[in-house]
Amino acid sequence: MHDDLLARLTPAQREAVTHVEGPLLVLAGPGSGKTRVITYRIAYLLRLGIPDTSILGLTFTNKAAQEMQSRVQQLVPGARVWLGTFHRFAAQTLRKYANLVGLESHFTIYDKDDSLRALRSVIADARIDLGSYSPEAVAHAISGAKSALLTPQNYEPRDGSPLGELVARIYPLYQERLRRSNAVDFDDLLMYLALLLRQSPEIRHRLDATYRFVMVDEYQDTNLVQYAIARAISVEYPNLAVTGDPDQSIYGWRGANLNNILEFEKDFPNVRVVRLEQNYRSTKRILAVAAKLIAHNVRRKEKDLFTDNEEGRPVRLVTYADNQEEAEDIAEQIARAIQRGERRPRDFAIFYRMNALSRGFEIALRERGIPYQIVNGVEFFQRKEIKDVIAYLQLINNPRDDVAFLRVINTPPRSIGETSVRRLREFAAAHGLCLLEAARRADAIPEFSLRTMGAFRAFVNLYDRLVAAAQGSVEELLGLVLTETGYREYLERSQHMEDQERLANIEELLTVARQFDERSGEAASLESFLEETSLVSDTDALDESADRVTLMTLHASKGLEFPVVFLVACEQGILPHERSRNDMDELEEERRLMFVGITRAKQELQISMAEYRDFRGQRKLTIPSQFLMELPREHLEIITSSRVATRPASWVGTSPAPQSVFRGSTWEAPRRTSAMPPSPPRRAQGGALTPDDFVLNMSVVHPRYGVGRIVALSGSGDARKATVDFGGAIGKMKFILSQSPLRPK
Numbered sequence: 050m051h052d053d054l055l056a057r058l059t060p061a062q063r064e065a066v067t068h069v070e071g072p073l074l075v076l077a078g079p080g081s082g083k084t085r086v087i088t089y090r091i092a093y094l095l096r097l098g099i100p101d102t103s104i105l106g107l108t109f110t111n112k113a114a115q116e117m118q119s120r121v122q123q124l125v126p127g128a129r130v131w132l133g134t135f136h137r138f139a140a141q142t143l144r145k146y147a148n149l150v151g152l153e154s155h156f157t158i159y160d161k162d163d164s165l166r167a168l169r170s171v172i173a174d175a176r177i178d179l180g181s182y183s184p185e186a187v188a189h190a191i192s193g194a195k196s197a198l199l200t201p202q203n204y205e206p207r208d209g210s211p212l213g214e215l216v217a218r219i220y221p222l223y224q225e226r227l228r229r230s231n232a233v234d235f236d237d238l239l240m241y242l243a244l245l246l247r248q249s250p251e252i253r254h255r256l257d258a259t260y261r262f263v264m265v266d267e268y269q270d271t272n273l274v275q276y277a278i279a280r281a282i283s284v285e286y287p288n289l290a291v292t293g294d295p296d297q298s299i300y301g302w303r304g305a306n307l308n309n310i311l312e313f314e315k316d317f318p319n320v321r322v323v324r325l326e327q328n329y330r331s332t333k334r335i336l337a338v339a340a341k342l343i344a345h346n347v348r349r350k351e352k353d354l355f356t357d358n359e360e361g362r363p364v365r366l367v368t369y370a371d372n373q374e375e376a377e378d379i380a381e382q383i384a385r386a387i388q389r390g391e392r393r394p395r396d397f398a399i400f401y402r403m404n405a406l407s408r409g410f411e412i413a414l415r416e417r418g419i420p421y422q423i424v425n426g427v428e429f430f431q432r433k434e435i436k437d438v439i440a441y442l443q444l445i446n447n448p449r450d451d452v453a454f455l456r457v458i459n460t461p462p463r464s465i466g467e468t469s470v471r472r473l474r475e476f477a478a479a480h481g482l483c484l485l486e487a488a489r490r491a492d493a494i495p496e497f498s499l500r501t502m503g504a505f506r507a508f509v510n511l512y513d514r515l516v517a518a519a520q521g522s523v524e525e526l527l528g529l530v531l532t533e534t535g536y537r538e539y540l541e542r543s544q545h546m547e548d549q550e551r552l553a554n555i556e557e558l559l560t561v562a563r564q565f566d567e568r569s570g571e572a573a574s575l576e577s578f579l580e581e582t583s584l585v586s587d588t589d590a591l592d593e594s595a596d597r598v599t600l601m602t603l604h605a606s607k608g609l610e611f612p613v614v615f616l617v618a619c620e621q622g623i624l625p626h627e628r629s630r631n632d633m634d635e636l637e638e639e640r641r642l643m644f645v646g647i648t649r650a651k652q653e654l655q656i657s658m659a660e661y662r663d664f665r666g667q668r669k670l671t672i673p674s675q676f677l678m679e680l681p682r683e684h685l686e687i688i689t690s691s692r693v694a695t696r697p698a699s700w701v702g703t704s705p706a707p708q709s710v711f712r713g714s715t716w717e718a719p720r721r722t723s724a725m726p727p728s729p730p731r732r733a734q735g736g737a738l739t740p741d742d743f744v745l746n747m748s749v750v751h752p753r754y755g756v757g758r759i760v761a762l763s764g765s766g767d768a769r770k771a772t773v774d775f776g777g778a779i780g781k782m783k784f785i786l787s788q789s790p791l792r793p794k
């Protein structure tokens with residue numbers, strides 16, 4: 050009966066899709082159809098007659114949820130399945146039961162920046178000396194505690210940990226501050242829901258019975274709390290289906306726990322495990338490069354992945370002279386392919402380890418008139434002007450939101466200085482009031498001048514006017530905020546270029562609001578708009594319908610695919626990130642991140658590095674990423690810019706792959722020459738031979754590449770270089786003779 054649906058699946062995929070009752074675990078590599086299985090399974094369940102309201106799909110980004118929604122719509126028009134992120138699910142559920150966790154239903158969701166502000170002010174107010182620790186370190190520790198379901202009451206510092214002691218003091222104060230502001234941070238959303246489900250059997254049962262079929266994609270990135278939530282609502286109806294790939298777990302720093310996959314099999318001993326082994330996304334070569342890289346991770350289970358797709362072109366591994374050349378060449382390649390009519394802008398993606406690396410590519414693309422989009426949704430909502438305007442909305446929605454109050458009280462400037470604000474805060478603390486309430490009573494604060502009282506009164510009046518007007522659409526309200534508060538005028542009058550850019554961003558926010566109103570129709574509310582904007586993730590900003598080159602971080606690229614991918618800046622300290630230097634687990638996570646990037650590519654992949662990179666205000670000689678040494682040479686086309694000063698001579702083996710099976714087929718990083726301290730030249734074995742003794746046409750032996758013939762020579766002394774032709778798959782390689790193990794045959 051579902052032939053049309055099932056015909057588009059492999060037997061293994063079909064097995065997962067048609068599994069109806071009982072737990073299901075789909076463990077499979079990239080591009081094998083895990084996400085497809087989830088959407089098709091939803092469609093299958095619906096066609097079996099299971100009501101749409103009893104299906105819950107949990108994703109990692111809103112984008113992923115939207116995409117799934119539209120796929121489900123195509124397969125089963127009109128279905129209204131709840132699809133969204135864990136955080137949204139938690140937020141919406143908590144609104145219903147807010148009073149049970151000590152909140153009011155209009156609670157504000159603080160993003161990282163807001164949470165840190167609240168934390169800082171708690172630390173300052175309690176006059177706590179952090180010593181050598183930063184507020185960020187405390188925030189991180191609190192977040193860790195929450196992700197482990199430790200409330201302030203049951204948090205105990207580990208013996209002798211000074212940071213733990215600090216957290217034990219600060220965490221209760223911070224939590225109290227949030228509660229007073231009727232606010233939660235991201236971790237609270239999950240923690241409160243998990244605790245609620247634990248403490249209230251009745252609510253747990255209700256949700257379990259409502260959502261009889263729960264599905265989680267990208268399960269490898271769930272943390273303990275998320276797992277606790279999914280599990281708690283799958284007790285009487287244990288129809289929990291999860292799909293994941295342990296090799297793509299890239300959120301370890303956020304508490305994601307690979308062990309959850311193992312836990313799953315323990316908690317649900319009768320789980321049906323389905324493995325998908327066919328990749329539908331990438332060429333054979335791309336897949337081989339990815340497989341070889343990830344095989345270097347020690348903490349993993351081996352998986353087989355094959356594809357019937359074509360062999361494809363070799364993966365290009367390019368060394369540029371500097372980051373500018375890297376950006377220019379990539380933009381040029383893209384421009385040419387578009388000009389030739391072979392590709393469209395949307396076919397290309399450029400991935401980097403961190404957002405700060407995007408600028409050069411933006412400039413190079415812009416210069417060539419190539420449309421592009423930078424996918425950093427979070428960054429947009431972190432901009433000052435956006436946060437300012439949103440803070441007004443937050444305060445309208447939740448008058449107790451002190452962080453929002455402090456943000457807007459003198460923005461735009463209203464002659465309310467820091468001293469006045471400090472007095473107001475003291476007054477509020479002394480009387481147990483929120484700041485807005487304290488401002489209403491500013492006339493009772495003896496230290497205030499008449500002018501200050503007047504300024505607060507004017508602010509409160511403005512606030513009340515905005516609240517009274519908060520009936521229509523979000524777009525209208527936003528427009529009103531911009532004019533009534535004088536914010537727009539303040540930017541318009543400004544002479545700063547920067548402020549013109551800010552105006553443009555505000556216009557963009559109005560568009561976001563309009564789209565939200567249109568999308569949500571009747572259900573549009575200020576609260577859900579705020580929820581959406583605070584729970585945004587980078588990937589959410591991606592507009593797939595736009596014909597543009599996509600620029601994004603490796604993290605944001607998860608789950609996506611593009612015909613052509615450029616993975617840039619593969620250098621030590623960037624990828625792998627410097628913070629992973631001394632930590633084996635983090636290094637493996639960086640490798641998984643690169644694996645995710647590589648496996649996004651469908652047809653073509655280029656991996657690049659630059660010999661010199663301007664980064665964080667400095668120009669530095671780089672060291673090639675250690676991961677480059679782990680790629681299989683036979684699937685690479687190694688290209689070195691002619692402008693590279695030290696590199697072309699030095700494609701010699703330096704460090705062996707960790708496992709002997711990979712030796713001989715791995716490409717190894719170029720050896721640094723100019724960057725290395727002068728060292729006594731190592732003579733070729735046999736003692737007497739100096740670099741100048743090598744001559745053209747000489748037969749030589751390399752311990753790894755075997756016998757070859759010198760086909761070119763240049764330089765002299767320690768700088769003397771030889772190009773050796775080893776024939777076959779290895780081909781020609783260049784060496785610095787004084788540093789190579791070459792010897793005459």
Ligand SMILES: Nc1ncnc2c1ncn2[C@@H]1O[C@H](COP(=O)(O)OP(=O)(O)OP(=O)(O)O)[C@@H](O)[C@H]1O
Pocket residue numbers: 057058059062077078079080081082083084085086294297329330607608609610648
């Ligand atoms: N049976 C199939 N027939 C045709 N195309 C398929 C099939 N299964 C998957 N695909 C296609 O292969 C690509 C990868 O599928 P999908 O995104 O579901 O993989 P995934 O396992 O979720 O990958 P990732 O681990 O990267 O998230 C998609 O373009 C999808 O449409």
Ligand SMILES: [Mg+2]
Pocket residue numbers: 083084085266608
């Ligand atoms: Mg997927």
